[in-house]
Amino acid sequence: xxxxxxxxxxxxxxxxxxxxxxxxxxxxxxxxxxxxxxxxxxxxxxxxxxxxxxxxxxxxxxxxxxxxxxxxxxxxxxxxxxxxxxxxxxxxxxxxxxxxxxxxxxxxxxxxxxxxxxxxxxxxxxxxxxxxxxxxxxxxxxxxxxxxxxxxxxxxxxxxxxxxxxxxxxxxxxxxxxxxxxxxxxxxxxxxxxxxxxxxxxxxxxxxxxxxxxxxxxxxxxxxxxxxxxxxxxxxxxxxxxxxxxxxxxxxxxxxxxxxxxxxxxxxxxxxxxxxxxxxxxxxxxxxxxxxxxxxxxxxxxxxxxxxxxxxxxxxxxxxxxxxxxxxxxxxxxxxxxxxxxx
Numbered sequence: 001x002x003x004x005x006x007x008x009x010x011x012x013x014x015x016x017x018x019x020x021x022x023x024x025x026x027x028x029x030x031x032x033x034x035x036x037x038x039x040x041x042x043x044x045x046x047x048x049x050x051x052x053x054x055x056x057x058x059x060x061x062x063x064x065x066x067x068x069x070x071x072x073x074x075x076x077x078x079x080x081x082x083x084x085x086x087x088x089x090x091x092x093x094x095x096x097x098x099x100x101x102x103x104x105x106x107x108x109x110x111x112x113x114x115x116x117x118x119x120x121x122x123x124x125x126x127x128x129x130x131x132x133x134x135x136x137x138x139x140x141x142x143x144x145x146x147x148x149x150x151x152x153x154x155x156x157x158x159x160x161x162x163x164x165x166x167x168x169x170x171x172x173x174x175x176x177x178x179x180x181x182x183x184x185x186x187x188x189x190x191x192x193x194x195x196x197x198x199x200x201x202x203x204x205x206x207x208x209x210x211x212x213x214x215x216x217x218x219x220x221x222x223x224x225x226x227x228x229x230x231x232x233x234x235x236x237x238x239x240x241x242x243x244x245x246x247x248x249x250x251x252x253x254x255x256x257x258x259x260x261x262x263x264x265x266x267x268x269x270x271x272x273x274x275x276x277x278x279x280x281x282x283x284x285x286x287x288x289x290x291x292x293x294x295x296x297x298x299x300x301x302x303x304x305x306x307x308x309x310x311x312x313x314x315x316x317x318x319x320x321x322x323x324x325x326x327x328x329x330x331x332x333x334x335x336x337x338x339x340x341x342x343x
Contacts, residue, residue, distance in 0.1 A: 017230075018044045020091040029052075040065070051077075053076045058074065077095075078118060092136075102148050112153050131172065134174050136229060137161045139158050141215055141275060141276045143155040145275050162296045162297075166299075177238045184342060213248070214245065240294065245326040277323055282320060286316065
């Protein structure tokens, strides 16, 4: 029986997205483009819908991703009616649309709330109304013990997607969240910022604080983690990968070893270190070999054992007071490893 289950899981893993319709909100962003590239290389989807609000980015993306299965849908997650239309017949949704610049969110809080919270609820409502099978929402380490507006909106979004598994009632739609740290080279992140300064002839790099650390993840690894969690999810989980940390000072040395460092002070809403599994939630945190799962704090009327996922992988509860913090992470990248990742 166990062997048969493993064979079924192996089969479903290889063809889960074949002949299915997948919608990606924020699909023209760094994650969306990489996700679609990997999806098309590994599977044969029936249709892939890019849902985003920027017509120029969609035009540019069409020049690269012009497969017959590709569809481009202009729309904003703030527009529920448009989402309802876009999700007709959709099997799986990846919710990647967000306003994510920390300082910008501090200065424009309501705009961030409209997209990250109201938009999340619109995605949920549209998914339930259209009987979407599974939805994964992308989150951030800034949603754990948030001190900034962006992190607070993503925490609220995480809670909405968790509770959606209860709101769906007898429906089949299931929701989960993937939370991870900084992505190497993503749009608006520190790597292209540093490289841009050096290309323009800068001789020093601005560092907010020499002690600062961050979780560090390759974009393709983030995509693979999301794809895997569509197979693992039962509904209500927050999936967190085990990934290395980096010191901002080491990153600067990796990008421009001869540049001087200028300490400019922490920006509005920044932390010295980021957290992905807060110590306050150790009693809801399950450890697997390559990831963690934070269980939902509410029940959905069904008994789910989150120490065993839908692929049959087994985990265990973490120790009392455990936290997963970029500052005390056992795995830190060296300057040489950072050079290799950023090349």
